[in-house]
Amino acid sequence: MLITCPYCGPRDVIEFTYQGDGNRERPDPASQNFEAWNAYVYDRLNPAGDHNEIWQHSGGCRAHLRVVRNTLTHEISSVGFARGDHASAARRNAEDKA
Amino acid sequence: MMAEYSAFSLLANALKGNKDWKPAWRKPDPKASYDVIIIGGGGHGLATAYYLAKEHGITNVAVLEKGWLGSGNVGRNTTAVRSNYLLPANTRFYEHSMKLWEGLSHELNYNVMFSQRGCLNLAHTPAQFDDYARRGNAMRHLGVDAELMTPAEIKRLIPALDISSEARFPVVGGLMQRRAGTARHDAVAWGYARGADRRGVDIIENCEVTGFLRDGDRVTGVTTSRGDIRARKVAVAVAGSTGRVMQLAGVETMPIESHVLQAFVTESLKPFIDTVVTFGMGHFYMSQSDKGGLVYGGDIDGYNSYAQRGNLPIVDEVMSEMLALFPGLARVRMLRSWGGVCDMSMDGSPIITTGPLPGMYLNCGWCYGGFKATPASGWTFAWTIAKDEPHDFNAPFTLDRFHRGLVIDDKGQGANPRLH
Numbered sequence: 001m002l003i004t005c006p007y008c009g010p011r012d013v014i015e016f017t018y019q020g021d022g023n024r025e026r027p028d029p030a031s032q033n034f035e036a037w038n039a040y041v042y043d044r045l046n047p048a049g050d051h052n053e054i055w056q057h058s059g060g061c062r063a064h065l066r067v068v069r070n071t072l073t074h075e076i077s078s079v080g081f082a083r084g085d086h087a088s089a090a091r092r093n094a095e096d097k098a
Numbered sequence: 099m100m101a102e103y104s105a106f107s108l109l110a111n112a113l114k115g116n117k118d119w120k121p122a123w124r125k126p127d128p129k130a131s132y133d134v135i136i137i138g139g140g141g142h143g144l145a146t147a148y149y150l151a152k153e154h155g156i157t158n159v160a161v162l163e164k165g166w167l168g169s170g171n172v173g174r175n176t177t178a179v180r181s182n183y184l185l186p187a188n189t190r191f192y193e194h195s196m197k198l199w200e201g202l203s204h205e206l207n208y209n210v211m212f213s214q215r216g217c218l219n220l221a222h223t224p225a226q227f228d229d230y231a232r233r234g235n236a237m238r239h240l241g242v243d244a245e246l247m248t249p250a251e252i253k254r255l256i257p258a259l260d261i262s263s264e265a266r267f268p269v270v271g272g273l274m275q276r277r278a279g280t281a282r283h284d285a286v287a288w289g290y291a292r293g294a295d296r297r298g299v300d301i302i303e304n305c306e307v308t309g310f311l312r313d314g315d316r317v318t319g320v321t322t323s324r325g326d327i328r329a330r331k332v333a334v335a336v337a338g339s340t341g342r343v344m345q346l347a348g349v350e351t352m353p354i355e356s357h358v359l360q361a362f363v364t365e366s367l368k369p370f371i372d373t374v375v376t377f378g379m380g381h382f383y384m385s386q387s388d389k390g391g392l393v394y395g396g397d398i399d400g401y402n403s404y405a406q407r408g409n410l411p412i413v414d415e416v417m418s419e420m421l422a423l424f425p426g427l428a429r430v431r432m433l434r435s436w437g438g439v440c441d442m443s444m445d446g447s448p449i450i451t452t453g454p455l456p457g458m459y460l461n462c463g464w465c466y467g468g469f470k471a472t473p474a475s476g477w478t479f480a481w482t483i484a485k486d487e488p489h490d491f492n493a494p495f496t497l498d499r500f501h502r503g504l505v506i507d508d509k510g511q512g513a514n515p516r517l518h
Binding site for chain 2: 001012013014018020021035038039041042043044045046047048051053069071072073074
């Protein structure tokens with residue numbers, strides 16, 4: 001499995017650390033909504049198909065990435081930064097190479 | 099019920115040219131309705147059907163299997179059976195399973211080749227050895243056998259093991275459960291299938307569940323690739339496919355992630371190791387099959403997957419761990435590798451419960467330890483389905499324990515399924 005890091009390009013999965021389901025929404029730290037916390041900690045969509053997930057390029061640039069990967073085929077359809085500015089990162093990457 | 103397989107029947111059939119053996123299970127078409135439908139014709143589903151018929155007299159039962167019988171995890175595991183847990187809920191459950199294993203070949207009149215060759219967990223640091231002493235004491239407290247072993251004793255048991263001080267992770271001792279061992283995984287599926295079939299259970303292969311029939315909230319049956327089937331009770335025992343099947347029932351989230359676990363077997367060797375051994379400085383376990391192949395595996399790949407195949411980093415890691423323990427195996431060729439989809443729960447313990455919808459019963463969360471649980475899983479799930487309440491053995495394994503703060507986290511890893 002290869003993951004195309006926006007900074008580093010296509011790299012083997014061994015360079016990455018899986019950080020799990022990217023669909024979960026962490027409640028506000030001050031929140032006392034126990035159900036929301038329980039859901040955040042324990043409940044998973046676990047889809048068979050495209051899965052929105054977080055990986056860290058721990059053996060490379062250490063960026064946190066948001067990856068959409070098919071859990072049936074392991075095919076990766078998109079990689080962006082977890083913080084969400086995928087387009088600008090891809091552009092910077094292209095400019096660096098140029 | 100007269101034994102179908104015996105020395106006498108073997109001789110009688112041999113004299114008649116072996117033409118009169120009956121198939122171990124029929125291939126019936128599904129009926130329009132049953133008392134109980136069990137989704138999933140793996141070890142747990144078949145065991146559940148067997149114990150429903152045998153212990154509770156409920157025989158109007160269908161087991162629906164989307165592929166062929168035994169095509170899932172019951173045919174993909176590394177066959178180890180043990181009950182060496184720390185927490186009482188797990189120890190009691192798995193020890194019940196062990197006791198059922200001890201009588202299983204006789205019970206089923208089917209040789210499941212249960213071999214109590216022991217399971218040895220190696221310790222590589224004094225702290226780990228202390229931890230094993232604690233676990234061994236916890237086991238013995240609940241009547242399960244456990245003994246600590248010294249490096250010299252371990253060397254006598256497994257001569258090929260590198261216990262020298264030059265080893266990458268020197269062995270300082272180990273925790274042995276002598277009653278643990280291995281069983282022939284396919285035979286477990288076939289034995290339970292035949293036992294259930296002969297008691298009237300319909301085992302329906304190539305029958306994929308595509309949806310649930312509902313009357314309001316209540317589940318009243320299933321739609322399948324072979325038509326609609328109604329039932330008073332619908333039981334789900336689909337392991338790695340739990341997420342998919344529950345979504346068909348409208349249950350969007352579960353405390354489960356599906357992950358792929360790979361396993362490996364080498365070419366056949368002469369007798370090399372006559373116990374199950376596990377590595378304490380990583381995750382590796384190995385035994386030798388009766389055919390002579392070394393059967394071994396390690397960690398799950400570590401990302402969500404429904405694909406029954408994995409990636410190379412884990413292959414590399416497992417081989418490295420094998421060679422750290424057994425440098426002498428460096429030239430042995432790996433014959434096959436494969437993957438199975440594991441239903442990793444958020445605390446590493448299973449779920450065997452009524453619900454979550456009316457008319458539904460749920461059995462899942464086996465992580466990668468489901469094979470050894472097969473008899474007790476079927477036994478307790480059958481009880482739960484028949485009586486609409488759990489047995490004491492599975493009462494702690496509820497679905498709502500996560501939201502109620504009652505997790506059973508044997509390894510103390512937290513809600514991180516890829517670490518269990």
